[in-house]
Amino acid sequence: MSQSSPTVSEGNLTHSGFGDFRMTKQRKVVYDVLMDERDHPTASEVFLRAKGKMPGISLATVYNCLETMTHAGLIKQVNVDREASRYCPNLRPHAHFYCSECRQIFDIDLRLKADAVAAWALPEGSRIDHIDVAMKGVCPNCGAEGPKTSSHS
Amino acid sequence: MSQSSPTVSEGNLTHSGFGDFRMTKQRKVVYDVLMDERDHPTASEVFLRAKGKMPGISLATVYNCLETMTHAGLIKQVNVDREASRYCPNLRPHAHFYCSECRQIFDIDLRLKADAVAAWALPEGSRIDHIDVAMKGVCPNCGAEGPKTSSHS
């Protein structure tokens, strides 16, 4: 419904996978929503908050923005099981810890060495583009007293 | 539509989270489908194969069986992004490697030490119930020549 759009090309602010990425008004709003409260909101939650800043914005646009910015590498999409995707602007390598009680997602700083990856029994000659580490459990706020055991899927 | 059902209670064949788990005809068929071809089929794929063994089985039942058996710990649900869930009967701790070309899923034997987990900056006092490690890339069959670099989400 309206744009400003300074073009951001390869090697500029972000490593966009596309030819160019325009930071339109709507995209800025969506991005700001993610930066304001870093609690991994879903698309619908982003939509509600975005309407506070820009009442006319549509859900479809929020979805568009989130997808575009994800592909551009400005934000990250976080999936836990088959629940609605969540989004975060944390670009550092990190895993996610999902509390199954309060349903909050915590960013966990993570340093998986390439060695570790190599140690796993990957098919010889595989190329790994992306690693996703997600943990589920109960956060201390929700009073997890139990053992810190871990099981792998 | 028909059952046989030897009851399997706590501490028997499986560590069911429920009071008991009955291996009905339908559940056996679904389980056998997963054992026959260990290629991480989706619910619809399981349904198609199950119909080969039991023409009258319904999709809803396949979903029910998959959920029940997942909760019972007989099989595992595998999620890649927001695509349809896939299922596998591999109970050993393992990660998943998803080839974005052939869309196949490979089981990767994995041994994440509790140490490693502890080393991550988890909120003090968290309880971890489950760790999910998913990798995306290109498998050797699909001719991945590139570097074995890795990025973390």
Place this chain on the structure above:
DNA sequence: TTGAGATCAAGAATTATTCTAAATAAAAAT
């Protein structure tokens, strides 16, 4: 055998997401 509870089947309902088409806005070209 009879009741209670579990399971199944078929289809409706739900929900997150994607698609479509038309309108609008910005960028590039004239």
Place this chain on the structure above:
DNA sequence: ATTTTTATTTAGAATAATTCTTGATCTCAA
């Protein structure tokens, strides 16, 4: 400064995986 082109936004329809609902069927245990 217009015009042309292209990208973006919007609203609503469409999709797809999954869940829910209801009634029938089955199994277990008394």
